[in-house]
Amino acid sequence: MSEVLKNEHRNIDLTNLRVLELGIGIPFSGNSTTDYIKYKKKYLFTHDDERWNGKPDRLSFYKELIEMDLHSISHIDALNHAAIHKVGYNSAHYEGNPEIYVNGSDEIPIIHGKAMILDLPRFLNVNYINPDEEITVDIIMQCLKYQKMNIEDYEIVLFRTGHIKFWLQGEYEEYYKKEAGLGIDAILWLASKNIKAIGADNFAIEHIPTKKNLYSTFYPGHKKLLIEKGAYIMENLNLEVLSENGLNQIYFLAVPVRFNNASAALINPVALV
Structure with missing residues (x-):
């Protein structure tokens, strides 16, 4: 990690700082071609429109209107995204008009700080974790030992499973059908740590479908x-670029694009190394 992130002084040379993007964006030029990704585009005006005829130098503009699921691409879940019997985090009640929901994406802070990457495929010497497998505490502990890291030293933990490969290859049905992710023991264990944010290269951090357990079989990670x-x-x-560069520790930065009351904030997170 660059000295710029370790030094508390302000007058620091930034010339050697690298910025690595960790987000994915909408892969379509027009409307979504799959039911798995909700995305529509309407053109408000284009450079071809007759409205520009007669303007000085025929100066024209291009502008579009986007309709999309905020959870389709890289994002942070707002705390109002999940509730038990209509009650969410900090006893917030979610009934009636969603426009008055609290704990929306407008309240999500900038997520930043020293982050750990648990590169499970690298540890297990595979290209990606089989979607039928779940990540257990035992696997996490073995990976921590392999990477010579202590989870207590981090408030941000990122899990690389390799599952994002299906998205990058345009195999959206395979991406959303099921995924390798955290098992219930790992979820409960991580929740006991001083962690403010958890991220992963899949559409939900949990193993989908979740195996039977006594806590919850319906998105237990979101519940906990x-x-x-x-x-x-x-x-x-x-997180592929981090694995390609052999990085297990970074300074992580995710600035949320906030919408009032919304259930998520779009992000294009970066690693500063």
Whole structure:
């Protein structure tokens, strides 16, 4: 990690700082070609429109209107995204008009700080974790030992499973059908740590479908982290560049694009190394 991130002084040379993008964006030029990704585009005006005829130098503009699911690409879940019997984090009640929901994406802070990347495929010497497998505490502990890291030293933990490969290859059905992710023991264990945000390169941090357990079989990670702990979840990250560069520790920065009351904030997170 660059000295710029370790030094508390302000007058620091930034010339050697690298910025690595960790987000994915909408892969379509027009409307979505799959039901798995909700995205529509309407052109408000284009450079071809007759309205520009007669303007000085025929100066023209291009502008579009976008309709999309905020959870389609890289994003942070707002704390109002999940509720138990209509009650969410900090006893917030979610009934009636959604426009008055609290804990929306407008309240999501900038997520930044020293982050750990658990590169599970590298540790297991595979290209990606099989979607039928779940990430257990035992696997996490072995990976921590392999990477010679202590989870107690980090408030941001990122999990690389390799699952994002399906998205990058345009195999959206394979991406959303099921995924390798955190098992219930790992979820409960992570929730006991001083972690403010967890991210992963899949569409939900949990193993989908979730195996039978006594806590919850329906998005247990969201239940535990969002509702009970108030920790943020970041999904659809692309951590491949970190693995390619052998990086297990970075300074992480995700600035949320906030919408009032919304259930998520779009991000294009970066690693500063």
